Amino acid sequence: GENVEQHPSTLSVQEGDSAVIKCTYSDSASNYFPWYKQELGKRPQLIIDIRSNVGEKKDQRIAVTLNKTAKHFSLHITETQPEDSAVYFCAASRNNNDMRFGAGTRLTVKP
Amino acid sequence: NAGVMQNPRHLVRRRGQEARLRCSPMKGHSHVYWYRQLPEEGLKFMVYLQKENIIDESGMPKERFSAEFPKEGPSILRIQQVVRGDSAAYFCASSPQATNTEAFFGQGTRLTVV
Numbered sequence: 001g002e003n004v005e006q007h008p009s010t011l012s013v014q015e016g017d018s019a020v021i022k023c024t025y026s027d028s029a030s031n032y033f034p035w036y037k038q039e040l041g042k043r044p045q046l047i048i049d050i051r052s053n054v055g056e057k058k059d060q061r062i063a064v065t066l067n068k069t070a071k072h073f074s075l076h077i078t079e080t081q082p083e084d085s086a087v088y089f090c091a092a093s094r095n096n097n098d099m100r101f102g103a104g105t106r107l108t109v110k111p
Numbered sequence: 112n113a114g115v116m117q118n119p120r121h122l123v124r125r126r127g128q129e130a131r132l133r134c135s136p137m138k139g140h141s142h143v144y145w146y147r148q149l150p151e152e153g154l155k156f157m158v159y160l161q162k163e164n165i166i167d168e169s170g171m172p173k174e175r176f177s178a179e180f181p182k183e184g185p186s187i188l189r190i191q192q193v194v195r196g197d198s199a200a201y202f203c204a205s206s207p208q209a210t211n212t213e214a215f216f217g218q219g220t221r222l223t224v225v
Contacts, residue, residue, distance in 0.1 A: 001167065001169055006153075034213060034214070036216075042218075043202065043216040043217060043218050043219060044154070044202070044204075044216045045216070046213045046214075046215075049213065087153075089153065089154060098159055098166070098167050099144060099156075099159075099204075099206075099214055100156050101146070101153060101154040101156065102153065103152070103153035104152070104153035104154070
C-alpha cells in the first residue's frame with residue numbers, strides 16, 4: 001500500500017514568516033493529495049488539495065506544490081499568524097482509495 | 112446534510128471489556144476509513160471499507176479488532192477484550208464514490224481503558 005512520509009515533525013516560526021512542510025509518497029499511481037489541519041482536540045479538516053494533473057495550487061496564504069517525478073509535495077504557508085498553529089497532515093490516495101496520511105507536523109507560530 | 116457522526120464521543124472501558132465505536136458517514140458517502148490517533152501522534156490507518164466490503168484492513172491488528180460497514184446503518188469498529196494500549200482517539204472519515212474528492216472526518220471517539 002501507499003506510504004507517506006512527512007517532515008519536519010515539529011516546526012516553529014515567528015509570526016509573519018513562511019512555513020514549509022514536505023511529504024513524499026511511494027505509490028506512483030497516487031493522484032490525489034490533500035492537506036488537513038487539526039487544531040487541539042478537534043477533527044482534521046481539509047485546507048487545500050491538489051490533483052496529479054496540476055503542479056501547483058494556491059488559496060490566499062496557502063499553496064501546495066506537487067512534483068510527480070520525484071513523488072513529493074509540499075505545503076507553503078506565507079505570512080503566518082498565531083491561529084495557523086496546529087498539526088498539519090498530508091495524505092495521498094489513488095482515486096480516493098486507500099488514503100494514507102503522513103505522521104503530521106506540529107506548527108507553532110510565535111507572536 | 113449532517114457531517115460525519117461518531118458516537119460515543121467518549122468511551123470508558125475496563126480491561127477485558129468490549130468497545131464498539133460507531134460512524135455514520137455523510138449522506139451519499141460509500142467509503143469509510145478508520146484511523147487511530149495516540150496523544151501527540153499522527154493518524155494511523157486502520158481499515159478502509161465500502162458498503163458491505165472490507166477493502167483494506169492492513170492497518171488493523173489481526174486479533175481483537177474488527178470492522179464492518181453494513182448495507183444499512185453505521186460503520187462499526189469493534190475492539191474485544193480491550194487493553195490499556197487501546198486507549199486512543201479513533202477517527203472515521205467518509206468520502207463519496209466519486210474519485211479524488213475530500214474525505215470528511217468525524218469528531219472522533221476517545222477511548223479510555225482503565
